[in-house]
Amino acid sequence: MRIAVLTVSDTRAEADDRSGDTLVQRLGDAGHVLAARAIVRDDRGAIAAQLRAWVADPEVDVVISTGGTGLTGRDVTVEAHRDVYEKEIDAFGTVFTMVSMQKIGTSAVQSRATGGVAGGTYLFALPGSTGACKDAWDEILGYQLDYRHMPCNFVEIFPRLDEHRRRK
Template identity: 50%
Template sequence: MEAVEFQPLGVAVLTASDTRTPDTDKSGDAAAALLREAGHRIEARAIVADDLLALRAQMQAWIDAAQVDVVVSTGGTGLTGRDVCPEAMAPLVTKPIPGFGELFRFLSYQEIGTSTIQSRAEAAICSGTLFFLLPGSTGAVRLGVSQMILPQLDLRHRPCNLTQLLPRIRHEA
């Protein structure tokens, strides 16, 4: 079998929050650190208020940014009226990746039990950019990034991974 080298991707980290600041954004820090340690480039970071149109505008800006291959978002996936990340992303979705949310809730159940039903974690392809929406807790971010996102962003992961699909995804978009 032919050896495959790691391929770093450009990642943007979005924190959806009315209360977090650069000094208190522990979940965004955790996501960025895990991605950077794995070898990916953090191309951008932003904290955006829990506002549907503001979140959508930031998402669209990163879809349009050539250096951003992946967006990892923390927060805004709960059930309250201010949790609007899935709604902000919805009109931008080219193809949903339903298995991400299903697997996230399965893994999360092993840690927090039935409270995982309150999470609307999800993933999608948006015009050739991979999006992962995670809850805002640091534990949820560590779980999602380390156990799910990083393996799929590693060209060496077998039997398959999202990185190897990116050229075909973008060609179709």
């Protein structure tokens, strides 16, 4: 899969983007291709614009963002993702919470991790912590983005994500 990594932060630069680095390393180790990488400030419109640009890019199959999924006033990544989604993958947030509960207990309720689909592209919003990015990749995305994972995975249905747009 060709995966774009988006870091949402007012303070990070590529030199100190540990969560973005973690995702890039893990996707590469799994045999995926880094299609693009960017850092965008905590601004709903700017985040949504970057997501839409990558959804429109035929060289991007998956977008994973990190940061801005919390509860503070500046945390608008989830809202930006939902502005772009055609369909939300409701269970992604639920499964992420289950994974997080094993690591951080009830503090998991503070995350609003989400996933969805738009324009035949998968989009996932992860918390900004390196640990959360590791957990999401190691326990969910690493499996779902592997065509060998059974009984089912995101890769096998990828060609059908935009079938409603094709001519009949």
